Amino acid sequence: MLIRPATRDDAAAIWSIIGPTIRAGETYTLDRDLSEGDALAYWFSADKEVFVAADVDGVVLGTYYLRANQAGRGAHVCNAGYMTGAAAMGRGVARAMGLHSVDHAKARGFRAMQFNFVVSTNERAVALWQSLGFDIVGCLPGAFDHPAEGFVDALVMYRAL
Amino acid sequence: MLIRPATRDDAAAIWSIIGPTIRAGETYTLDRDLSEGDALAYWFSADKEVFVAADVDGVVLGTYYLRANQAGRGAHVCNAGYMTGAAAMGRGVARAMGLHSVDHAKARGFRAMQFNFVVSTNERAVALWQSLGFDIVGCLPGAFDHPAEGFVDALVMYRAL
Numbered sequence: 001m002l003i004r005p006a007t008r009d010d011a012a013a014i015w016s017i018i019g020p021t022i023r024a025g026e027t028y029t030l031d032r033d034l035s036e037g038d039a040l041a042y043w044f045s046a047d048k049e050v051f052v053a054a055d056v057d058g059v060v061l062g063t064y065y066l067r068a069n070q071a072g073r074g075a076h077v078c079n080a081g082y083m084t085g086a087a088a089m090g091r092g093v094a095r096a097m098g099l100h101s102v103d104h105a106k107a108r109g110f111r112a113m114q115f116n117f118v119v120s121t122n123e124r125a126v127a128l129w130q131s132l133g134f135d136i137v138g139c140l141p142g143a144f145d146h147p148a149e150g151f152v153d154a155l156v157m158y159r160a161l
Numbered sequence: 162m163l164i165r166p167a168t169r170d171d172a173a174a175i176w177s178i179i180g181p182t183i184r185a186g187e188t189y190t191l192d193r194d195l196s197e198g199d200a201l202a203y204w205f206s207a208d209k210e211v212f213v214a215a216d217v218d219g220v221v222l223g224t225y226y227l228r229a230n231q232a233g234r235g236a237h238v239c240n241a242g243y244m245t246g247a248a249a250m251g252r253g254v255a256r257a258m259g260l261h262s263v264d265h266a267k268a269r270g271f272r273a274m275q276f277n278f279v280v281s282t283n284e285r286a287v288a289l290w291q292s293l294g295f296d297i298v299g300c301l302p303g304a305f306d307h308p309a310e311g312f313v314d315a316l317v318m319y320r321a322l
Contacts, residue, residue, distance in 0.1 A: 029235030070278060073306040074190030074315070111312075114301060116277070117231060138299020138317045140275060145234040151272075154235070156299045156317060 001093065003100045006050040006063060011040050013060035014052065017085040018043060025147050027122050028081070051100065053084075053093050061088035064097045066105060069114050078110040094125070098132050106161045113159055119144045120153040134159040162254065164261045167211040167224060172201050174221035175213065178246040179204060186308050188283050189242070212261065214245075214254050222249035225258045227266060230275050239271040255286070259293050267322045274320055280305045281314040295320040 006014065015036050022039055025032040030042065044050055048065040055061055062084040069079035080101045084093045105113055115134065118125055126136075138156030146152045167175065176197050183200055186193040191203065205211055209226040216222055223245040230240035241262045245254045266274055276295065279286055287297075299317030307313045 025234055029231035029233045031233045070190035070304075072190045072192045073186055073308070074278065074304055076306060077301070077304050112303065114304070117235065137301060140238070140298060140317070140319060141321070142273065143231075143235055143238050143275070143319075145237060147234070156301070158301060158304075160302070 001053055001055060001061065001096055003051055003053045003097060006044075006052045008044075010052050010060060010063075011044075014043060014050075014063050015040060017060065017063055018083050020086060021083045027119050027125070028083075029117055029144065049104075051097070051104075053097050053100075061085055061091070062093040062097055064101055066101055066108075068110075069116070076109075076111040078105045078108070078113050079116060080105075080113065094128055095132070098128065102132065102159075102161065110161055112161055115155075115157040117143070118155040118157050119146065120155055121146055121149055126155065126157075129157050132159070162214055162216060162222065162257055164212055164214045164258060167205075167213045169205075171213050171221060171224075172205075175204060175211075175224050176201060178221065178224055179244050181247060182244045188280050188286070190278055190305065210265075212258070212265075214258050214261075222246055222252070223254040223258055225262055227262055227269075229271075230277070237270075237272040239266045239269070239274050240277060241266075241274060255289055256293070259289065263293065263320075263322065271322055273322055276316075276318040278304070279316040279318050280307065281316055282307055282310055287316065287318075290318050293320070 022030050022034055048067045050065045052060045053062040064082040066080045068075040069077045082094055082097050134157040136155050137158040140154040142151035143154040144152050183191050183195055209228045211226045213221045214223040225243040227241045229236040230238045243255055243258050295318040297316050298319040301315040303312035304315040305313050
């Protein structure tokens with residue numbers, strides 16, 4: 001697996017990954033009906049660095065972005081969002097992107113990384129981030145309206161770099 | 162004191178309040194050098210409803226905004242930001258705006274209100290929000306680089322509506 005900066009040429013591959021995740025609406029607080037153009041504009045917004053994870057044949061398996069979580073005197077803490085294609089689940093893509101993002105964030109000089117909104121029912125993600133050294137530092141009661149489970153908690157997770 | 166929706170005619174009065182707070186850089190993670198135009202564009206961004214608190218003579222004493230804190234299936238939780246003019250400190254302006262925002266958010270159908278980043282050294286604000294029913298639901302270690310005190314914690318505060 002190779003993790004490299006994304007280019008605009010990756011847009012279609014990235015949409016094939018983030019589109020189904022957005023439509024499912026179970027893990028991100030994005031409008032489920034977001035158009036391809038608006039979704040890609042969000043993913044590639046000017047404040048973000050975007051990466052893709054590709055297999056040996058160049059097939060994109062996952063994508064993540066990294067950005068400062070706040071401006072001004074909070075800009076030493078970064079934030080990231082990750083999505084893995086359904087076909088690539090269980091192959092360690094998210095873990096590899098997580099490790100890559102931590103290394104890249106350190107190289108960029110960030111002092112910590114924060115996830116603002118990890119849906120508590122996304123147990124695979126919570127466990128993955130904990131295994132990468134993130135602590136649950138906050139719990140937002142009922143902050144996510146899960147399509148199947150109704151109002152569930154969202155977690156704030158954080159680690160020093 | 163009257164709390165009413167802000168108009169573009171309030172821009173100069175609002176800048177006279179938010180400008181010094183932004184320049185001080187002790188409570189918000191905004192770029193301290195933000196221009197008047199950029200600061201007002203931030204305060205009046207399309208996702209926000211903006212209010213002002215004015216005295217009986219119409220002098221603007223404080224301002225706040227209300228918005229959804231997340232999109233999609235997190236849009237039932239709102240967020241707000243409040244600033245009081247230095248000359249009006251200690252007159253209950255922030256408390257009045259806080260109460261107004263809670264009532265207005267309920268009327269808008271929001272189910273909860275979340276403050277994402279209350280600087281822990283801003284003890285007056287923390288105590289005020291607690292007195293209005295907000296709980297500290299998260300602590301972001303060292304997430305704010307205070308101009309005088311260095312890296313201090315930021316708090317996540319939350320209340321159901």
